[in-house]
Amino acid sequence: MSTVTANRKPVHLAVYDTFADWETGHTTAYLARAGYEIRTVGPTRAPVTSIGGLRVEPDLALDDVEPQESALLILPGADLWDAGDDLAPFARRARAFLDAGTPVAAICGATAGLAREGLLDDRDHTSAVSFYLAATAYKGAERYVDTDAVTDGNLVTAGPTEPVAFAREVFRLLGVYxxxxxxxxxxxxxxxxxxxxxxxxxxxx
Structure with missing residues (x-):
């Protein structure tokens, strides 16, 4: 079932307070089954707590993650994406990943973070609804696609109700299935x- 090679790089899962733990479960579970190491990345190494109350101690701090050492950066939704600029560094790191040709997958509120960073201005994308992203005042509204999940180049986006479609696009992009x-x-x-x-x-x- 898997077409990935043996010497694969790890997948990095961003974790931060209020991250939506259900949105990436299918993705990380089946990537792990395919042989990918899943490494969690927090703002620092300090523990964070998900919306569901799960306490996670990150494997790495964001500043320690380099695109060339990663197979993929996954950005889950979180209340914090819409509550200020605390998570803006993750969107900036996503830019570095995409610039380096390393894939990024964002779901739910993380898509708004990417919109604010300008990363959806020139890429096809989706989210919860179009007016959610429009509220960020980004310039990519014409590239919005009203569907479950979208892949454009090395970027996957999905809305909060589509964790399975999100996983499907990641698996397709990485050649897992x-x-x-x-x-x-x-x-x-x-x-x-x-x-x-x-x-x-x-x-x-």
């Missing part, structure tokens, strides 16, 4: 399609 296997994974987890499970079982053999 493709073709009918990727479609079956999505149908199983999004639509509870029992027939899709048989496709995944066959691929696993």
């Amino acid at each position: 493709d073709g009918e296997v990727l479609d079956a994974w999505y149908r199983l987890h999004h639509d509870s399609d029992a027939e899709a499970f048989a496709v995944l079982q066959q691929a696993a053999r």
Whole structure:
């Protein structure tokens, strides 16, 4: 099922106070199953607490993460994205990743953070709803796509109700699953399609 190579770089998952722990669970779980190391990245190494009350001690501080040492930066939503500039450094680091050709995947409020940073001005993207991003006064409204998740180059975006579609786009981008296997994974987890499970079982053999 997996087409990734053995010598892969780790995936970095951003964590910060009020991060939405449910939005990236499918993504990180199946990346880990595919052999990726998942490393958490906080503003510092100090513990943070998710919306769901999970206390996480980050593996790394944001300043210690370099794009060339990463396979992907994942930015989950958080109340803090809309409560000030505390998370702006994560959006700036996302710019550095994209400039270096390293993928970034943002969901929910993180898409607004990228919009404020100007990273959605020239890329197709999506979010919760178009007027949510319009409130950031960004210049990319014409590139907004009203769908579950969007990939443009090395950037994946999704709205808060689409964690499975978000994962699908990440898997496609990194080459973890493709073709009918990727479609079956999505149908199983999004639509509870029992027939899709048989496709995944066959691929696993």
